[in-house]
Amino acid sequence: MGTQGFAAGLEHPCEPGKLVDVPSILPDGDPAPASGELPQSALTGLGERPFGFYVHVPFCVTRCGYCDFNTYTSAELGPGASHQDYADTVVEEVRLARRVLGAADLPVETVFFGGGTPTLLPPEDLARILSAIDSEFGLRPGAEVSTEANPESVNPSYLEKLRHGGFNRISFGMQSAREHVLKVLDRTHTPGRAAAAVREARAAGFEHVNLDLIYSTPGESDDDWRASLAAAIEAGPDHVSAYSLIVEEGTRLAARIRRGELPMPDDDVAADRYLIADRMLAEAGFQWYEVSNWAVSDDARCRHNLLYWTGGDWWAAGPGAHSHVGGTRWWNVKHPAAYAQRLAAGTSPAHAREVLGDDDRAAERLMLELRLISGYPLAEVAPAARTFVAGALGRGLLEPEAFRAGLMVLTLEGRLLADALIRDLLV
Structure with missing residues (x-):
């Protein structure tokens, strides 16, 4: 089957790239004012469109070989930024958002914590950021509140605290059920850990659980992919996201492929894997609702991503995070230290912006x-x-x-x- 333009791995909602995580390279743009003030065109109709919050947590224990997101291990973080102070810094940006957006009634319909690994922060810190969003804007009754998590970064106690803190949806980065595939991706969890994390999240009271999968990893076979899908389905999530591996320049994976250690992923193979995924997920009761996303019901669909995909407004807090309100898009400074310095000085962390034309x-x-x-x-x-x-x-x-x-x-x-x-x- 021809696959020119094969689409099952596209696009970042805030900056076309990946689903929710922030790309490591910031685009050019016009200067952003230090106050964070938005043009009047962005504020026109504010409150008439759905409004959400994205919170970027840029910390990781290790860097996966395929990762091109704006993330930092402890060794890469350097002075001026820390895990311990991060929640306080983000809360300052939430307060800035309220000042910039004025007195408009903006009940928050969805909140998504992405990364990085948000669950490297204590659950109390994530709950404190969520509480600040609620205090400044108000969460709409029934709001969807999600976080990404690596399977090995949580345990039953952590999940119970997170659920008690107001989170009702969680997305685990499973990627594969095959150990040799996880090794190529530099993932550190064991093949069965993601399924165990799903069970723990259900026991903690999470209403919605997603598993992220990646296909077309060098060395993965069709049978490997079928085994990963079967393991994901058996784990009992109500949502599955599946993305074709994209080799990003500057990553460790790209360097290994360039040296001939690994083959480049093949588009025809990716198309075959997508067909396998769609068939197995459909047989298990999942329906596609976006090219790379399947859910067991309308209620199980990720409402935060639907807000992105259908033209809503969102404020994205955190270093490198991309916001969009009323046709104006802006993005924060990249490094956590620069981000913290801006907010400590009482200025916007925005690096640049653009006003989209019709x-x-x-x-x-x-x-x-x-x-x-x-x-x-x-x-x-x-x-x-x-x-x-x-x-x-x-x-x-x-x-x-x-x-x-x-x-x-x-x-x-x-x-x-x-x-x-x-x-x-x-x-």
Whole structure:
């Protein structure tokens, strides 16, 4: 099967890159004011769109070989930043957010702690940051509150404290159930630890549990991938995310591939692994709702990521974190020490920003919404791209029934070729 534009690993919601974690290289942009003040265009309609919070915790015990996120081990952190002071620093940014956004009623619908490994901080610190968000903005009743966690970074006591602190969703980085695959990825947990962590989270009262998987790791076979999927399904999560391994320049994995120690992941293999995942997950009662995400019910879908994908507003706290409000996007300084220094001085940690034009916002909407099972309205497609839409329907990339109802919804083949289709439509 041809795989040009294979899409099962795309994109970061805040900066197209990875699902929630912050990329290590900051883009260029316009200067951001020291006060954090936003243009009036960003504040227009504030409160009419869903509002969420992302909190970046940039700490890791070790750096995985494939990782290109803005994270730091203790040896890399240097002076001026510490685990112990981090929660207090983030709370200062939450207070800054309230000042910048003014008195608008902004109940927070979703909160997501990503990293790094947020659960390297004490559960009391994570709960304190969440409490600050609630105090400054108010959590909407039934708000989704999630954190990422490495399976080995939590235990039953930690999970119980986290649940008591207001968290109701957790996402474990399982990646694989095969020891040799985990070794290539430089993951430190044992193959069975993720399943045990799911059971512990359920026992602690977590309503929703996700497992993250990675496929197409060098040395992984189809049988390895099937075993990982089977182990994930058996563990009992209600949500599974599966991403094709992306080799990022500057990582240890890229260096190993360049030296010939490992083969480069193959697009055709990745497509086959995606088909295996979709089939096994569907047989187990999971339904895709975004190209790389499956859930057992509508309630189990990640509402925070849906906020990203459907054009909501979010404030992202932490070094390197990318925020978006009303078409204005900004990103914080990269290093935790510089981040802490800015906030201690009473100034915004924003490094730079950009104000998106109408064409940019329309393009981003297409890129994100077409990846969702809810689809993208045909009426919104630019006239110059209509021939590509007809061609996609004829090639079996779009669902005919949804098309007749005025929506572009990807078929299974369309999901494999989503990136290429989106490029065709962005004429």
